[in-house]
Amino acid sequence: MEVGVIGGGAIGLLISYFLKLNGQEPVIYTRTTAQAKFLNQNGITYRNQSSNENKVNVQARCVQEYSGEEAYCIVSVKQTSISELFFLKDEKFEDVSYLFLQNGISHLKFLESLPQKNLSVGVVEHGALKDGYSSVNHLGEGRIKVSSFKGDSSSEWVEILHALNFPVTAERDWKEMLYIKLIMNACINPLTAVLRIPNGQLIENEYALSIMKELFEETILVLEMNNNREELWKELLVLCRNTSFNRSSMLKSVESGQQTEIDSITGEIIERAKNRNILVPCSMHMFKTVKALDWRG
Amino acid sequence: MEVGVIGGGAIGLLISYFLKLNGQEPVIYTRTTAQAKFLNQNGITYRNQSSNENKVNVQARCVQEYSGEEAYCIVSVKQTSISELFFLKDEKFEDVSYLFLQNGISHLKFLESLPQKNLSVGVVEHGALKDGYSSVNHLGEGRIKVSSFKGDSSSEWVEILHALNFPVTAERDWKEMLYIKLIMNACINPLTAVLRIPNGQLIENEYALSIMKELFEETILVLEMNNNREELWKELLVLCRNTSFNRSSMLKSVESGQQTEIDSITGEIIERAKNRNILVPCSMHMFKTVKALDWRG
Structure with a gap:
């Protein structure tokens, strides 16, 4: 066919x-x-x-x-x-x-x-x-x-x-499927891009882990996935472990001087947060930082 | 002598x-x-x-x-x-x-x-x-x-x-002298280290500038230097311009794998903010990010 x-x-x-x-x-x-x-x-x-x-x-x-x-x-x-x-x-x-x-x-x-x-x-x-x-x-x-x-x-x-x-x-459930992927992307991609580390270090490096947790809490709140918090957090850690040596697509973009997908990942979370009057300071900060990395003079 | x-x-x-x-x-x-x-x-x-x-x-x-x-x-x-x-x-x-x-x-x-x-x-x-x-x-x-x-x-x-x-x-005035230097360090050093850019780009890159402004506002609030805001902000911009091609000491530390001075700069601001119950989310985030860069597995 x-x-x-x-x-x-x-x-x-x-x-x-x-x-x-x-x-x-x-x-x-x-x-x-x-x-x-x-x-x-x-x-x-x-x-x-x-x-x-x-x-x-x-x-x-x-x-x-x-x-x-x-x-x-x-x-x-x-x-x-x-x-x-x-x-x-x-x-x-x-x-x-x-x-x-x-x-x-x-x-x-x-x-x-x-x-x-x-x-x-x-x-x-x-x-x-x-x-x-x-x-x-x-x-x-x-x-x-x-x-x-x-x-x-x-x-x-x-x-x-x-x-x-x-x-x-x-x-x-298409929504759950896309949202789970989005949560994973929002937590892993910008942070690995900023810190320039492979996925596995997000769970080994205590400070990176602490930032990832903040991103995670904001993201599940915005996407109304709180009821699944424990399970999703576990899934995120397993994903980092399973892709331990991977460099995320966003990290690759930063390293090769290409525009990242930050708008359609973290940007989308921030947009939804605004519409619902939820504060997402950590996501905002990651967004600005990756935008600054995207910036070409 | x-x-x-x-x-x-x-x-x-x-x-x-x-x-x-x-x-x-x-x-x-x-x-x-x-x-x-x-x-x-x-x-x-x-x-x-x-x-x-x-x-x-x-x-x-x-x-x-x-x-x-x-x-x-x-x-x-x-x-x-x-x-x-x-x-x-x-x-x-x-x-x-x-x-x-x-x-x-x-x-x-x-x-x-x-x-x-x-x-x-x-x-x-x-x-x-x-x-x-x-x-x-x-x-x-x-x-x-x-x-x-x-x-x-x-x-x-x-x-x-x-x-x-x-x-x-x-x-x-020793206090003013040290505080002004601290404000400059707190605004320039961690941000250039995270973004890996020379000082001059902090004012050219609109996203970097926006983060620097946040750091600045938090820092002058904590150090009670608000009365001099306009002048200090101008001084910060002039410093970035005059040291346009410089790579900050913190950036150099990150690039060469040495421990940065983040504790005695941003760490000090956060400590004082805590004592006075002031929220400094941007400084907190920069602190964690640089600590994550400092981390050695």
């Missing part, structure tokens, strides 16, 4: 590779015609942590040619680019089933404005780094969680995507 | 060099006999920003041999080592006139416990880096401000120390 993939970034390429490997036909919609051309000619080069390489052929088109041919379509553009996809609001795409894979929660407003009957959201727990137009390095193997946001297509998505070497699970 | 200098760090060596150059006889008291021996054999090597070198002979002894022979004595050990000088409380040193050159204000308690009739404090606006046992790099030319803490010896100190190429001025 042909499956659309809007977005030719690291996650778009990674998913397309596994789709192809598992018998589907990905059609990648890229921002530039140059990347589409390159992908059509060269396929996707996949590299795992042991530096083993594999290559698959794929179809690619520029996103401006998107016509909604594929009944199922994954949206893997960055949170910050989601507004560029306004054309999905067209009724002619009503019957397409979309799966959105953005970080954070600021894309939810956009999803609410869409006419489709079937919309799913997912969180990606893989580490992947794009390397040129068509190469992706699979830095950390994880899984994808999918949940229906509107309609009930999550199990279909699991059927399309899941494979032994590429686990995909369906979750019942 | 022989002048004692307790502490063979960057500032101790720098001052001893200029004392000698200006016709006095410094006697340096070092923590280790090894350094004293080395200084006696090799003298002080002074290097300026244009890498011009000069060398002077000096006398040096291990601080355990200190007997208070010199009527005037400079104390240039680090803030954190001041308690090691408990022996100065001995009445036999009552007539010696001391000049203390520590950063921050936490040495003031120690000064209050001393029996001497003449105690001065000073702030050093030079940039200096020690290089081995006996070499000092003069990275930034500035001046030394001196003020009488007890008795009235500041003008004598100006007479001893001042030279055209080594300006020393007397200040009337």
